[in-house]
Amino acid sequence: MLNLIKWIASKARSPINLTEKIYSSTYMITSRAAFGKKSKYHEDFIDVVKEGTQLAGGFDLADVFPSFSLLHMITGMRPKLERLHKKSDRILENIIKEHKDKATSKGSEREAQEDLVDVLLKFHEDNDGPEFNLTTDNIKAVILDIFGAGSETSATAVDWAMSEMIKNPQIMKRAQDEVREVFNRKGQVSETSIKEMKYLNSIIKETLRLHPSAPLLIPRECGERCEIGGYEIPVKTKVIVNGWAIGRDPKYWTEPESFHPDRFLDSSIDFRGTNFEYIPFGAGRRMCPGITYGLANVELPLAMLLYHFDWKLPNGMKHEDLDMTEAFGITVRRKEDLRLIPIPYHPPPTEQTQV
Numbered sequence: 473m474l475n476l477i478k479w480i481a482s483k484a485r486s487p488i489n490l491t492e493k494i495y496s497s498t499y500m501i502t503s504r505a506a507f508g509k510k511s512k513y514h515e516d517f518i519d520v521v522k523e524g525t526q527l528a529g530g531f532d533l534a535d536v537f538p539s540f541s542l543l544h545m546i547t548g549m550r551p552k553l554e555r556l557h558k559k560s561d562r563i564l565e566n567i568i569k570e571h572k573d574k575a576t577s578k579g580s581e582r583e584a585q586e587d588l589v590d591v592l593l594k595f596h597e598d599n600d601g602p603e604f605n606l607t608t609d610n611i612k613a614v615i616l617d618i619f620g621a622g623s624e625t626s627a628t629a630v631d632w633a634m635s636e637m638i639k640n641p642q643i644m645k646r647a648q649d650e651v652r653e654v655f656n657r658k659g660q661v662s663e664t665s666i667k668e669m670k671y672l673n674s675i676i677k678e679t680l681r682l683h684p685s686a687p688l689l690i691p692r693e694c695g696e697r698c699e700i701g702g703y704e705i706p707v708k709t710k711v712i713v714n715g716w717a718i719g720r721d722p723k724y725w726t727e728p729e730s731f732h733p734d735r736f737l738d739s740s741i742d743f744r745g746t747n748f749e750y751i752p753f754g755a756g757r758r759m760c761p762g763i764t765y766g767l768a769n770v771e772l773p774l775a776m777l778l779y780h781f782d783w784k785l786p787n788g789m790k791h792e793d794l795d796m797t798e799a800f801g802i803t804v805r806r807k808e809d810l811r812l813i814p815i816p817y818h819p820p821p822t823e824q825t826q827v
C-alpha cells in the first residue's frame with residue numbers, strides 16, 4: 473500500500489487511472505501473501521487469473537443448454553478454458569517447484585518468511601497419510617481460489633467506495649476528517665485503529681449494499697420440494713440468489729438507490745450472514761470464508777487514500793456527472809475506469825516503517 477501511496481504522490485496534481493492502480497495493488501498484495509516476495513512467475517499468474525475471471529463472467533450460450541455438449545465446442549468456451557487451465561497449471565507447477573527448492577536450501581529463513589505456498593507444502597509433508605492427504609492439485613486449487621475469489625472482490629469494493637465518495641463530496645470530506653483525526657491522534661497510519669473509524673466502516677457497508685462485488689451468490693440446489701412466494705420449487709432446482717437485487721429492494725431499504733452510509737451508523741445490520749436483506753458475503757454454509765482478509769484489503773487502502781490525498785475529477789468534470797455504469801461480469805466492476813487527480817495532503821513517510 474505504501475508503494476501505491478508513493479506512486480500516487482509522484483503523480484500529484486495530474487490525472488491518474490485510479491481503478492487500474494487499485495486492481496494491480498490488490499493483486500500484488502495477494503501475490504505477496506500467497507507466493508512471498510519475489511517470483512519471476514507473479515505477473516504471468518496474475519494475467520491468467522484476470523483472463524479466467526473475464527471468461528467466467530461472460531455469457532455462454534452453452535450454460536442455458538448444459539447437456540448439449542456439442543454447443544460447448546461451438547461457442548469456443550471450452551477450448552479457451554482448457555488452454556487457460558493448462559497455462560495456469562504450468563505456472564503453478566513452477567511456483568511450487570521454486571518453493572520446494574527454497575525449502576531444501578534454507579531451513580530457518582523459510583520459517584521467517586513463510587507464505588501460503590510454504591504453509592500448504594508443510595501441511596502436505598506433515599500429513600502425508602491415508603486419512604488426510606493434501607495433493608499438489610489441492611494446493612494449486614487453493615491458490616487459484618484465493619486469487620480468483622479474493623483479489624477482484626476486494627479491489628472492486630475499494631473502486632466503488634472511492635467512486636461513491638467522489639460523487640458525494642460531503643461524504644468524502646466527513647470520511648477524510650475522521651481518518652485524519654484518528655491517524656493524527658495515533659501518530660501513525662495503522663490497521664488496528666481503523667476499527668475506530670465508524671463512518672468509514674459505514675461507507676464500506678453501504679458500498680457493499682449498492683455494489684456487492686459478487687452480485688450472484690454461489691448457485692444452490694434445492695434439497696426438497698418447497699413453495700416460495702407462491703412459486704413451486706421442485707427438488708434439485710438450481711437456485712441463484714441475487715444479492716444485488718436484495719440490497720436494493722425497497723421493501724427493506726429506504727431510498728434504496730441512494731448512497732447513505734448513515735443508515736448503517738446506529739444499525740445492528742451486519743454482513744455476517746444473519747440479516748438476509750444484506751448479504752454481500754453470502755449466507756449459510758457456502759458463505760464467504762475470506763471476510764476478515766477481504767475487509768483488511770478494503771479498509772487499509774481506503775483509509776490511506778483518504779488520509780494522504782484530497783481528490784478531484786479531471787477536466788473540470790462535475791461530481792454529479794461521474795458515470796456510475798456497471799460492467800457485466802462475475803464481479804461487477806465499473807464500466808469506465810475511475811480517473812482522478814490526487815492533491816497531496818499528508819506526504820507518505822520516507823521509510824517503510826509506518827504500516
Ligand code: HEM
Nearest residue numbers: 621622625626685686689690753754755758759760762766
Ligand atoms: C470484499 C471482499 C469480498 C467479497 C464482497 C466477497 C464475497 C463473496 C460472496 C458473495 C461469496 C458467495 C457466498 C455465498 O454464495 O453464500 C463468496 C465466496 C467465497 N469467497 Fe469471498 N468475498 C470477498 C473476499 C474474499 C477473499 C479475500 C477470499 C480469500 C482469500 C475469498 C474467498 C472466497 C471463497 C473461497 C468463496 C467460496 C466459498 C465456497 O465455495 O463455499 N473471498 N465471497
